[in-house]
Amino acid sequence: MLYPRFILISLxxxxxxxxxxxxxxxxxxxxxxxxxxxxxxMDFGGVGLMQMPxxxxxxxxxxxxxxxxxxxxxxxTLSIQLMPxxxxxIRYTQVSDALYSNDPQFSGNTKYTDKGIDLKLRLLKxxxxxxxxxxxxxxxxxxxxxxxxxxxxxxxxxxxxFGQFDFTLGLGWGxxxxxxxxKNPFCTLSNRLxxxxxxxxxxxxxxDYKRFFHGDTALFGGIEYQTPYEPLRLKLEYDxxxxxxxxxxxxxxANLTPSTxxxxxxxYAVNDFTNLKLSYERGNTLTLGINLHANFNDQPSIWKATPxxxxxxxxxxxxxxxxxKKLDDDLSKIAGYxxxxxxxxxxxxTVVAHQxxxxxxxxxxxxxxxVLANALPTKIKQYDVIEQDQRIPLTNTQINADKYxxxxxxxxxxxxxxxxxxxxxxxxxxxxxxxxxxxQSTFQYxxxxxxxxxxxxxxxxxxxxxxxxxYASYWFNPHLQLSSSLSFHVLNNYDKFNxxxxxxxxxxxxxxSLVRAYMDKDTSISNLxxxxxxxxxSNWYQQVYAGYLETMFAGVGSEVLYRQPNANWAIGAxxxxxxxxxxxxxxxxxxxxxxxxxxxxxxxxxxxxxxxVYYEPRWKAMDNLLFRVDVxxxxxxxxxxxxxxxRQFKTGIIVGAFAAKTxxxxxxxxxxxxxxxxxxxxxxxxxxxxxxxxxGTLPWQPLTRDxxxxxxKRYSLFNITDPVSPWFGRPSSIGKSE
Amino acid sequence: xxxxxxxxxxxxxxxxxxxLTLSSFVFADQSQEESPKSNNQVTLMETATTFRYxxxxxxxxxxxxxxxxxTYNPYYxxxxxxxxxxxxxxxxxxxxxxxxxxxxKTFSTEKxxxxxxxxxxxxxxxxxxxxxxxxxxxxxxxxxxxxFRLYLPESPHDIKxxxxxxxxxxxxxxxxxxxxxxxxxxxxPFYNVAMxxxxxxxxxxxxxxxxxxxxxQKQPTYLAPGAxxxxxxxxxxxxxxxxxxxxxxxxxxx
Numbered sequence: 001m002l003y004p005r006f007i008l009i010s011l012x013x014x015x016x017x018x019x020x021x022x023x024x025x026x027x028x029x030x031x032x033x034x035x036x037x038x039x040x041x042m043d044f045g046g047v048g049l050m051q052m053p054x055x056x057x058x059x060x061x062x063x064x065x066x067x068x069x070x071x072x073x074x075x076x077t078l079s080i081q082l083m084p085x086x087x088x089x090i091r092y093t094q095v096s097d098a099l100y101s102n103d104p105q106f107s108g109n110t111k112y113t114d115k116g117i118d119l120k121l122r123l124l125k126x127x128x129x130x131x132x133x134x135x136x137x138x139x140x141x142x143x144x145x146x147x148x149x150x151x152x153x154x155x156x157x158x159x160x161x162f163g164q165f166d167f168t169l170g171l172g173w174g175x176x177x178x179x180x181x182x183k184n185p186f187c188t189l190s191n192r193l194x195x196x197x198x199x200x201x202x203x204x205x206x207x208d209y210k211r212f213f214h215g216d217t218a219l220f221g222g223i224e225y226q227t228p229y230e231p232l233r234l235k236l237e238y239d240x241x242x243x244x245x246x247x248x249x250x251x252x253x254a255n256l257t258p259s260t261x262x263x264x265x266x267x268y269a270v271n272d273f274t275n276l277k278l279s280y281e282r283g284n285t286l287t288l289g290i291n292l293h294a295n296f297n298d299q300p301s302i303w304k305a306t307p308x309x310x311x312x313x314x315x316x317x318x319x320x321x322x323x324x325k326k327l328d329d330d331l332s333k334i335a336g337y338x339x340x341x342x343x344x345x346x347x348x349x350t351v352v353a354h355q356x357x358x359x360x361x362x363x364x365x366x367x368x369x370x371v372l373a374n375a376l377p378t379k380i381k382q383y384d385v386i387e388q389d390q391r392i393p394l395t396n397t398q399i400n401a402d403k404y405x406x407x408x409x410x411x412x413x414x415x416x417x418x419x420x421x422x423x424x425x426x427x428x429x430x431x432x433x434x435x436x437x438x439x440q441s442t443f444q445y446x447x448x449x450x451x452x453x454x455x456x457x458x459x460x461x462x463x464x465x466x467x468x469x470x471y472a473s474y475w476f477n478p479h480l481q482l483s484s485s486l487s488f489h490v491l492n493n494y495d496k497f498n499x500x501x502x503x504x505x506x507x508x509x510x511x512x513s514l515v516r517a518y519m520d521k522d523t524s525i526s527n528l529x530x531x532x533x534x535x536x537x538s539n540w541y542q543q544v545y546a547g548y549l550e551t552m553f554a555g556v557g558s559e560v561l562y563r564q565p566n567a568n569w570a571i572g573a574x575x576x577x578x579x580x581x582x583x584x585x586x587x588x589x590x591x592x593x594x595x596x597x598x599x600x601x602x603x604x605x606x607x608x609x610x611x612x613v614y615y616e617p618r619w620k621a622m623d624n625l626l627f628r629v630d631v632x633x634x635x636x637x638x639x640x641x642x643x644x645x646x647r648q649f650k651t652g653i654i655v656g657a658f659a660a661k662t663x664x665x666x667x668x669x670x671x672x673x674x675x676x677x678x679x680x681x682x683x684x685x686x687x688x689x690x691x692x693x694x695x696g697t698l699p700w701q702p703l704t705r706d707x708x709x710x711x712x713k714r715y716s717l718f719n720i721t722d723p724v725s726p727w728f729g730r731p732s733s734i735g736k737s738e
Numbered sequence: 739x740x741x742x743x744x745x746x747x748x749x750x751x752x753x754x755x756x757x758l759t760l761s762s763f764v765f766a767d768q769s770q771e772e773s774p775k776s777n778n779q780v781t782l783m784e785t786a787t788t789f790r791y792x793x794x795x796x797x798x799x800x801x802x803x804x805x806x807x808x809t810y811n812p813y814y815x816x817x818x819x820x821x822x823x824x825x826x827x828x829x830x831x832x833x834x835x836x837x838x839x840x841x842x843k844t845f846s847t848e849k850x851x852x853x854x855x856x857x858x859x860x861x862x863x864x865x866x867x868x869x870x871x872x873x874x875x876x877x878x879x880x881x882x883x884x885x886f887r888l889y890l891p892e893s894p895h896d897i898k899x900x901x902x903x904x905x906x907x908x909x910x911x912x913x914x915x916x917x918x919x920x921x922x923x924x925x926x927p928f929y930n931v932a933m934x935x936x937x938x939x940x941x942x943x944x945x946x947x948x949x950x951x952x953x954x955q956k957q958p959t960y961l962a963p964g965a966x967x968x969x970x971x972x973x974x975x976x977x978x979x980x981x982x983x984x985x986x987x988x989x990x991x992x
Contacts, residue, residue, distance in 0.1 A: 128951045410880045411794070413821070413863050 037156070037164050037226055040233060040267045040275060041291045043068040044138065044146065045077025045089040046118055049222040049237040050265045050279045050287070052176070054168040055134040055154035057122050060084040061297030061649045068277065068289030072096055072248040072256060075289075080296075080655055082647050085621070088657075089118040090678065090700070092455060093145060097252025100458055105498065110458060112251070114145045115702050123151075131155035131167075138175060141207050141676075144198075145247045148174030149212055150220075166224040172240045177216040179242045179261065184217035206666065206673045231269040235279070239263055243282065258282035296649035300734050303691040305363075306334050308370045311408050315378050319344060324437035327375045332356075335367035336691065337385070339440040343430050349376055350384040350430050352393065353439075355723070357691040359652065359683060360731035361387075365397055366417040369404040386426055389720045390533050391440075391478050392541060395565065396426045423565070425538065445472035450487065452519070455700075458498070465492035465519065469526075479534060483714065485527040494520055501600060504670040508706040509603045510580075511552070511635035514596065515704060517583040518551050525586060526551045527714050539564050541717050550712040553578040553603070553635075554589050561717035566725045568616040570718060575609035576711055578635075608635050608711055610642075614718060616727070624648045626656075626727055628718075636706045638662035642675075650733045654681040660708025668707070675708035677701035683732070693729060780886045782807060794883040801869045804888060812890035816942040816964045817867040818990065820860045822885040828861035828988065835981050844973040846929065850982070852906040858990040860887070864944065891991050894964040900986060901969030902935065903927050918958035919949070922967065936979070938968040944987045964991075 039056040042048030045066050047056045058064070062081040067074070074094040081087050098112035116139040126132035131153035139147040152170030159165075170176075173184070174196060187194040196215025222237030243249065243256035258281075265279025265287075277289035309330075316322050324342060331337040336357025343350040351368065358364040365385060372383045383399040403420035406412070447470040454463045471485040500520060502513045518524065529547030536542070539562055546556040557576030564570075580602040582588030582595065590602045610632030617625060628644040640662025648654045659676040666673035679699045684692050722728050778791040782804045789795075789803055797819075805812070839851040865878060867890070872879050899909040904927040914921050919939065939947040942964040949959060961967070966986050970979040 410877060412883060413819075413865055413880045415880060 037166070039166070040224065040235075040277075041066050041077070041079065043075055043277075043279075043287060043289060044118065045075065045079045045091050046087055046120060046136075047079075049168065049224060049235050050263045050281060051239050051241065052168070052170065052172075052220045052222055052237045052263075053120065053134075053136050053138075053150055053152055054166065054222070054224070055122075055132045055152040055170070056166070057081060057084065057087055057120070057132070057134065059295060059297075061295045062293060063296055064291055064293040066289060066291040068287060070281070070285050070287040072246070072252075072254045072285070082655060083621075083625075085122040087118075087120040089120075091116045091118065091139075092461075094461070095145075095248050095252055097248050097254045108459065108498075110460060112247075113461065114247075116146060117141050124153075126155065137212070144208065146175045147208070147211070148172055148176035150176045152220075161228065163228045164226040166226075167221075168223070168237075169221045170219070170240075172218050172220055173213050173215065174211070176220065176240050177218040178245060179218040179240045180216040181218045181240070184213075184215065186213050187217075233267040233269075235263075235265040235267065237263050239282070256282065256285075259284050296651055296653040296655070298734055299651045299653075299686055301651075301685050301691075301732055302687070303685050303689055305367075305691055308334065308367055309374055311370070311405065312374050315374070315376070317377055319349075319377060319380075319436065322375060322377070324439070327371065328437065328439035330371045330375070331368060334371050335364055336693070337364070337368055337387075340437075341435045341440055342437045343433060344436050345427075345430050345433070347379060347381040348384055348430075349380050349382075350386060350427070352386045352388055352431070352435075354389055355387050356693055358731075359685060359691075359693055359729050361397070361723070361726075361729075362417050362421070363731075365399060365421050366407075369399045369401075369417070369420065370408065372399075373401060373404060373408070384424075384427070384430075386431075387723050389723070390481065390531075390715065391475070392533050392535050392720060393426050393431065394721060394723045396424050398422045398424050440475075442475045443472070444474075445470070447471070452492075459496040460493070463493060463496070465494060466490050471527075479532050481531045481533070483527065483529055483531065484525065485714075487524050487526050489519075489522055489524075492519075501597070504705070506668060506670045506706070507601065508664065508668060509593075509601045509606075509636045510596065511603055511706050512704050512709045513706050514583070514600070514602070515552065517596070518581075521583070524551060529714060531715060533720075541721055543715055543717060545714070548581065548587075549576075549578065549714065552581055553711060554581050555579055557609070557711075557713075559713070559717050561721060563718075563721050563724055568618055568725070570614040570721075570725075572612045572614075572717060573610065574612070574713070575607065577605060577607050578711060579604050579606075603635065603637075606635075606637055608633050608637075610710070612718075630710070634660065634662055634707070635709045635711060636664065638664040638707050640664075640708060642708060642710065646679075646681075648727070648730060651686055652683040652730060652732050653686070654728070655679075656681070662708045664707035670705050672703040672705060675701075675705065681728070686732070695728060777885070778883060780804075780882060780888050782888050782890065784808065784890055794881040796879050797865075797867075797882055798869070798872045798879045800882060800888065801867065801872060804890060805869060808890060810892050813893035813942075813963065814866070814868040814890075815962055816889075816891050816894065816991065818860075818862045818887075818889040819865065819867060819882075820862060820887040820889075820990075822887065825861055828859075831981070832859055832985060835978070835985055838978055838981075839974070842974050842978075844971075846902040846971045846973050849903065849906055850901060850971065853900050853908045854982070854985065856907050857900075859985055859988050860990055862944070862988050862990075889991065891964075894991070896963070897922060897961050897965050897967060899926055899967045899969070901938075901967075901982075902929055902971040902973075903969055904929065913961075913963050916960075918960050919952070919967070920958070922961070923952070926967070926969070928969070935972060936970040938970060938979075938983050938986075940966040940968060940983060940986045940989075946983060946987065 039047045039058055041064055042053060043050055046053060047058050048054050058081040060081055064079045066077040076092040077089060079089040093114040095112040100110040100112055118138045119140060120134050120136040122134045124130055124133040133153040136150045139145060150170050150172040152168055154166055154168045157165045184194060193214050196211055218240035220238055220240035225234045227234060239261045243258055246256050248254040249256050260283035263279060263281040265277060268276045270276055273293055275291040279287045281287055328340045331340050336355050337351060337353035338356050340351050340353040355364055368385055369383060381401050385397045386393050387395045400420050407415045407417055407420050447468060450467040450469045452465040455461060457463050468488045468490050469485055473481055473483040475481050497516060500517045525548060527548060527550060529545050529549055531543055531545040534542045541561045544558040548554045555576055555578030557574060559572060559574035561570060561572035579589045582590055590604055593601050593604050596602050610630040612628065612630045615627045624647055626646050630642040633639050640660060642658060642660035644656055644658040646654050646656030657678050659674060661674055677700060679697055681695050681697045684694045684696055778794050779788055780800050781788045785807045787807050789800060836851060836854065839847045866872065895913050896910045897913055899911060911922050911925050937949045937952055939959055939961060941962050947959060968983055968986055
């Protein structure tokens, strides 16, 4: 009896051994397989036929930007496959035959613009007998121009000679059920479900789940055909919408009456990332479109690194002979460790520096070891690399000099820098001694471009401002920093502004809806503050700050964070006392809540702060997701919760969404009902020829109102302590293109 | 009797090992690099030539010398380097797979066990043996310390089939140029007609590909000469199928 159990245990042990040694090779990257059938996008954005969706999901990480045009509508769409089982689409619609508003003072001749969000969830994967089946929600949280739900099932038929066919059959409600060619199956359950309301709840922007699966229902279906001629795909669909209640018809002068329920179309792939679409819909409407796509899971980095110096035998004999200035420069240039401080203890040299180039710290360690091995005497047997940010020491990596030399010399098969490095605790005693060389400069400065943009404003579809931001900082001591940033507005179309203060009929503190008053200047000091940074024991971090904290607010505050090395969670809190800045002066702060104008409330000496929890689940269906939850008092003195969920793809691109629900009611909030938004954060080393750890973020907030808004602090402890358990600094797992 | 002999041998070996350990203590200071006495050798299996070196050689040097003894251009996808000293764990792993198959005692597992018995395995090092790649990239040109077997075979003209098939030995199918997996299917003696099984392709360079619903998804999968088609068995756990695939990745041309 003992014997089989022993076999089982040793088998498990052995299989993990064998698998571990195979880790270097990607498990499933067949070099001999043709690219698979790739589903294409529908007019509304998201995987589908033309007007109708399918049950298909795109490949995980697929990002698609599309435009489609016909006489009635222009669709601008962005679609992302956020999880293998979740597709999300954002859409701006311009209605050709309707105006933004009837008030030319407010919106001129801007066309009616509508925002919409679609979600599609996979219920079933395709298998031998079962189709890929998905449940979709169109135009949730909008004003409901196209709102509808569907369930669609898609099955593939492949032939050896005639290409591949993707058959879809679906059931639609709302916009997708207008043809009403079948009885709503839910209607038999309850009469309440037979009628669908046209009203949207709150002030729009809420998820109207009370309407889901109500009213008219229709069957739809279609075929997507991959022809044997690779770039060409053909589509045929049966449309479940009769277009009798389309906005363009009810609010504009358009006539969308279909002469046939059948639509036909073609998709032509111009190259790997561009599809052109042409379709003939409703028997009378020609629709044209273009889609550009990329996959966030397979963009190779293009940066070229500075060559690593080869090992030499030309070492200084004593530490006093070391050219520290050159060593500091080389570490910065070759290994990305900037402004190093060096300490010596026994046979160990400790480097304290900030990493600016390599997300992949193993690469940084290897390069640092190469530089150190050549520059230091051979009697130094160990290099300790302590990484810091804002002078807070974060991680320590021990590099064994002899083992590194074996790795550098490729003395054995599959030699890897990880064989020579080991993470260890930071030795505080060493850091308290006098450094043998200090390459840190107390004064630092820089500048960079900054693009601010917003879509779908009343005045014009696209508002932008290109700024030049300059920033500088000065360290009084290892904890206290003075920092500032200055924005020069170089180029913008803010002359199109019809108003500075939004007349949205609300009576909240104007903590964000007054933002235009702050942007309408040539230069502004967006930040000028004193900050004290501190680290207690090994895992507690704190910052205390005072000054002009951001473009709109000044005040004092503090943040604490607890974060363990390589933990999938962190917890923090912040508390601030802030007043709104006066946009008409450079340094002015309001003392009176009616300082801006009689009918406008601004914030004067009010507290705001949150308890924040960061959590990254470690189970497969939630792979590479980060949850951040903030509970507390927001700027407009509303109390509530803000949830931020983001997904990181293999390249390091992060896509996130956030929403805040507070004690401010939808009525008090105004249009949109509650604050929500999206962002994409892109590591610059995907696009730059120099390696860098920097990121750029593209935010998108459909509406900016006053509820659920947080202070935009200059420093976030979660960002500063990132190397402790990397999220933003996680290396790309995609091979570099040579 | 045999047991006694083994014991004596073990004792002898232990004394030898002890002596070696002691001597290495004595010489520890001098032996910063490998001592000149150490025996580094690589045997090219195709020609049964053994190359000996006093210091560990670079892989590129070994390959250059090995290529001189060959009369043909080797098929690098199927080349293999085996470290004689690193085989114990793998052999234990192999034995466990065989034992599990023996315990399963189904129709297909008996056939599979027999197929695997007819095959030679060894843990292959995961590195490229293509002379040009090794020569050009210093990172891919390690020192070889110890005793190795090197396989630089000629390009085979067949494909091998293992797994849940009606055969006690692996089947060899003639290579069909430019054909995908589908072309080989009619020649495979499957158990049942439904054939809703998973098929694994093990390319000669150890890359693997898993294909489900072969009849539904006709994405062409091309096979390199010497590739292995493994028909997974429905009668054993998924993990055991994967372990057999791992074994087949380390299959040697006899």
